[in-house]
Amino acid sequence: MDSREFKEERDGKVAQIEALIQSCLPEEKGYAKTVIGAMNYSVLSGGKRLRPMLMEETYRLFGGTGKVVEPFMVALEMIHTYSLVHDDLPAMDNDEYRRGRKTTHVVYGECMAILAGDALLNYAFEIASRAFQIEPGNENVGKAFSILAGKAGIYGMVGGQVADIEAEDMGDQVTKEQLLYIHANKTAALIQSAMMIGATLAGATEQQIADVERIAYNVGIAFQIQDDILDITSSLEVLGKRVGSDEKNHKTTYVTIEGVEKSKQDVRKLSEEAIALLDSFTARNEFLDALLRALITREK
Amino acid sequence: MDSREFKEERDGKVAQIEALIQSCLPEEKGYAKTVIGAMNYSVLSGGKRLRPMLMEETYRLFGGTGKVVEPFMVALEMIHTYSLVHDDLPAMDNDEYRRGRKTTHVVYGECMAILAGDALLNYAFEIASRAFQIEPGNENVGKAFSILAGKAGIYGMVGGQVADIEAEDMGDQVTKEQLLYIHANKTAALIQSAMMIGATLAGATEQQIADVERIAYNVGIAFQIQDDILDITSSLEVLGKRVGSDEKNHKTTYVTIEGVEKSKQDVRKLSEEAIALLDSFTARNEFLDALLRALITREK
Numbered sequence: 333m334d335s336r337e338f339k340e341e342r343d344g345k346v347a348q349i350e351a352l353i354q355s356c357l358p359e360e361k362g363y364a365k366t367v368i369g370a371m372n373y374s375v376l377s378g379g380k381r382l383r384p385m386l387m388e389e390t391y392r393l394f395g396g397t398g399k400v401v402e403p404f405m406v407a408l409e410m411i412h413t414y415s416l417v418h419d420d421l422p423a424m425d426n427d428e429y430r431r432g433r434k435t436t437h438v439v440y441g442e443c444m445a446i447l448a449g450d451a452l453l454n455y456a457f458e459i460a461s462r463a464f465q466i467e468p469g470n471e472n473v474g475k476a477f478s479i480l481a482g483k484a485g486i487y488g489m490v491g492g493q494v495a496d497i498e499a500e501d502m503g504d505q506v507t508k509e510q511l512l513y514i515h516a517n518k519t520a521a522l523i524q525s526a527m528m529i530g531a532t533l534a535g536a537t538e539q540q541i542a543d544v545e546r547i548a549y550n551v552g553i554a555f556q557i558q559d560d561i562l563d564i565t566s567s568l569e570v571l572g573k574r575v576g577s578d579e580k581n582h583k584t585t586y587v588t589i590e591g592v593e594k595s596k597q598d599v600r601k602l603s604e605e606a607i608a609l610l611d612s613f614t615a616r617n618e619f620l621d622a623l624l625r626a627l628i629t630r631e632k
Numbered sequence: 633m634d635s636r637e638f639k640e641e642r643d644g645k646v647a648q649i650e651a652l653i654q655s656c657l658p659e660e661k662g663y664a665k666t667v668i669g670a671m672n673y674s675v676l677s678g679g680k681r682l683r684p685m686l687m688e689e690t691y692r693l694f695g696g697t698g699k700v701v702e703p704f705m706v707a708l709e710m711i712h713t714y715s716l717v718h719d720d721l722p723a724m725d726n727d728e729y730r731r732g733r734k735t736t737h738v739v740y741g742e743c744m745a746i747l748a749g750d751a752l753l754n755y756a757f758e759i760a761s762r763a764f765q766i767e768p769g770n771e772n773v774g775k776a777f778s779i780l781a782g783k784a785g786i787y788g789m790v791g792g793q794v795a796d797i798e799a800e801d802m803g804d805q806v807t808k809e810q811l812l813y814i815h816a817n818k819t820a821a822l823i824q825s826a827m828m829i830g831a832t833l834a835g836a837t838e839q840q841i842a843d844v845e846r847i848a849y850n851v852g853i854a855f856q857i858q859d860d861i862l863d864i865t866s867s868l869e870v871l872g873k874r875v876g877s878d879e880k881n882h883k884t885t886y887v888t889i890e891g892v893e894k895s896k897q898d899v900r901k902l903s904e905e906a907i908a909l910l911d912s913f914t915a916r917n918e919f920l921d922a923l924l925r926a927l928i929t930r931e932k
Binding site for chain 1: 658662663664666667668671714715718721723724741742743744746747749750751753754755757758760761762764765768769771773774775777778780781782784785786787790791793794795797798810813814817
């Protein structure tokens with residue numbers, strides 16, 4: 333699959349996922365319509381829909397063909413969205429713009445943004461529970477539910493957010509272990525959730541699900557380190573000096589701890605391990621291969 | 633069952649529920665320990681544990697004897713707790729005390745209180761998903777999940793919160809219909825969730841579950857109207873004039889719309905209908921009868 337083919341196929345898939353998400357959005361009417369408006373504004377923000385895409389492709393990889401994956405695809409994107417809405421709040425990162433659009437609390441007020449985030453998290457589980465009606469007797473649906481909740485909470489994304497916030501006040505006291513904990517939970521956990529739910533719903537074995545968890549971990553960590561590398565090297569290219577935004581903020585990153593060269597090596601190692609694990613499955617999904625490679629090796 | 637027997641039995645049940653909740657709390661360790669501390673502080677606030685109690689008793693009423701109800705009992709209490717933590721936030725009601733203790737954001741800061749609420753809501757579904765391991769083949773567990781999420785979200789509690797917040801700025805423009813919507817969702821929805829999940833897990837019929845939904849609606853609405861009545865009449869008794877806190881705040885309540893006498897009649901009507909429905913079941917749970925009666929007819 334060449335780069336043009338990949339992009340065409342990806343754009344087609346994004347459009348399909350957008351349509352699926354649209355079909356699940358609550359109608360803006362009744363006494364709760366303000367918060368529903370805030371929810372829909374937040375969800376329809378032009379995201380890359382990476383998590384639902386990874387879920388669906390992993391589901392296909394392991395032979396899944398049904399519609400039971402769809403409620404979980406939408407649910408995970410809603411969980412991702414709620415986390416952005418709450419992250420942007422004045423008491424958290426206090427961001428006024430995201431992807432060029434005003435953030436939810438700027439448009440709807442802080443109170444409504446808190447409630448919209450709560451509503452999205454809750455609605456995620458409400459949507460996901462539709463999977464029980466699609467395949468009532470399928471025990472894997474219950475397992476998928478456990479993964480969805482587990483990877484989003486204190487032993488997943490929320491845990492990573494908390495550690496990240498506390499790291500902000502620690503300057504260079506942040507350790508590599510702590511940084512890996514943050515990336516593993518704030519970033520990798522929802523990628524793990526996506527791929528593990530896809531594998532679980534398709535009936536993958538325990539070993540395959542464990543391998544998928546490892547692949548997603550490596551992809552998430554490599555993605556984040558690559559982000560840190562690009563923050564420094566792109567500044568170097570453009571400005572001729574090292575003033576990445578992380579460095580300006582005196583933020584400890586993988587690169588400030590390990591240096592650029594070691595960081596690049598580690599990205600390569602994590603990527604190769606992930607690809608090798610993916611290749612070890614007898615089944616193939618060429619698009620998923622290309623998608624994971626694109627994620628890890630991106631240059632901007 | 634006389635009043636002393638009822639209170640003794642109730643206190644014993646509260647203690648059992650406390651122990652159950654304690655056994656499910658996350659351990660305060662690791663990089664996420666601050667938010668776990670905030671979660672546990674919020675949950676261990678000395679609440680009446682009314683919702684888990686109603687769930688368990690309704691489960692017993694319909695012949696339930698297993699442990700599958702326990703994760704849902706804890707989950708519902710966590711959903712109730714998260715809603716209080718977020719309600720108390722500066723951007724919402726800005727309350728510094730609840731039940732005589734400092735609120736979560738006062739102790740842990742606003743940022744950690746938002747995350748603790750998010751974590752509690754998420755952890756609720758994580759705990760509830762343990763029910764799939766207890767009874768893997770039981771399709772009612774999936775149905776219970778749908779009820780849990782549905783009654784907590786925009787078509788339940790969150791919807792009621794939003795309408796309540798918007799009503800605050802509307803003064804006497806608030807209609808009876810709007811007020812009933814607020815009570816039905818902000819108050820009654822989680823009582824419905826409790827009783828409907830109990831009935832569902834015990835294998836009650838669709839008709840029985842619908843009747844239970846109606847009973848819980850009546851109890852929730854009657855409870856709330858009784859609250860409004862007590863706000864006015866207790867002020868009358870103590871101060872000799874009508875200065876209930878709702879009236880001082882120019883808040884529209886059921887009583888300001890309908891007057892005290894009509895409100896008392898409506899509480900009676902709602903209660904009688906609820907009791908009649910409960911009596912229509914062939915099964916009996918004397919403690920549940922007493923609990924519902926105590927809720928509706930309380931004098932303070």
